[in-house]
Amino acid sequence: MNRDEKAGKVQVLNETFNKAKFAVVTDYRGLKVTELEKLRRELRNNDAFIQVAKNTLLKIAVKGTDFEDLSDSFTGTTAIAFSFEEPVGTAKALSDFAKEFDALKIRSAVMDGKVLTVEDVTALAKLPTRDQLLGQLCGVLMAVPTGLVRALNGVPSNLVYALQAIKEQKEN
Numbered sequence: 001m002n003r004d005e006k007a008g009k010v011q012v013l014n015e016t017f018n019k020a021k022f023a024v025v026t027d028y029r030g031l032k033v034t035e036l037e038k039l040r041r042e043l044r045n046n047d048a049f050i051q052v053a054k055n056t057l058l059k060i061a062v063k064g065t066d067f068e069d070l071s072d073s074f075t076g077t078t079a080i081a082f083s084f085e086e087p088v089g090t091a092k093a094l095s096d097f098a099k100e101f102d103a104l105k106i107r108s109a110v111m112d113g114k115v116l117t118v119e120d121v122t123a124l125a126k127l128p129t130r131d132q133l134l135g136q137l138c139g140v141l142m143a144v145p146t147g148l149v150r151a152l153n154g155v156p157s158n159l160v161y162a163l164q165a166i167k168e169q170k171e172n
Contacts, residue, residue, distance in 0.1 A: 013061035022087035025073040030103035046089030066113040073107045095125035
C-alpha cells in the first residue's frame, strides 16, 4: 500500500468512526475465510459490518473521535465491528459467533463514548433487540385499553346475568 492509499484508508476509517454509535474490537486470528464471511453476513443482517485494518492505520484514524479509548486494543490481528443503529443486534451477533467459533475474541468496545469490557458486551447481547422491545411495548399498550373495555363490559354483563337469574326464579 502506498502513502496515498494509506491516507485514503485512514480517512475512510475516520469517517466510519465518526458515524458509528457502537464499535467492538475483536481478534480474528485463526478464523477461516468462510467463517469470517459467515460473521460478515450475520452482522449485515443486524445493520453492522466488520472491518479488518492495520493497527497503525486504526490508531491514526481513531484520533479525535469518541472511540479514541479503543487505541490500546489495537494489537495483533484486529477487526472492528461497527454499528450505526442498534448496538444490541451487533453485540448479539458477535457473542453468538464467538461462542460458536473460539477463534474470535472480543477485546473491548465503545458505546456512546464509554468503554465496555467483554462482560459488558456479553450483557448487552442478552438484552432484547429494539424491535422486540417495541413489540413488548405495543403489547403493554394494547393490554391497558383491552382491560378497560373488559372491566366496563363486565358491569352491564353482570346486570344482565342478574336479571336473567331473577326472571328464571320468578318463572319457577
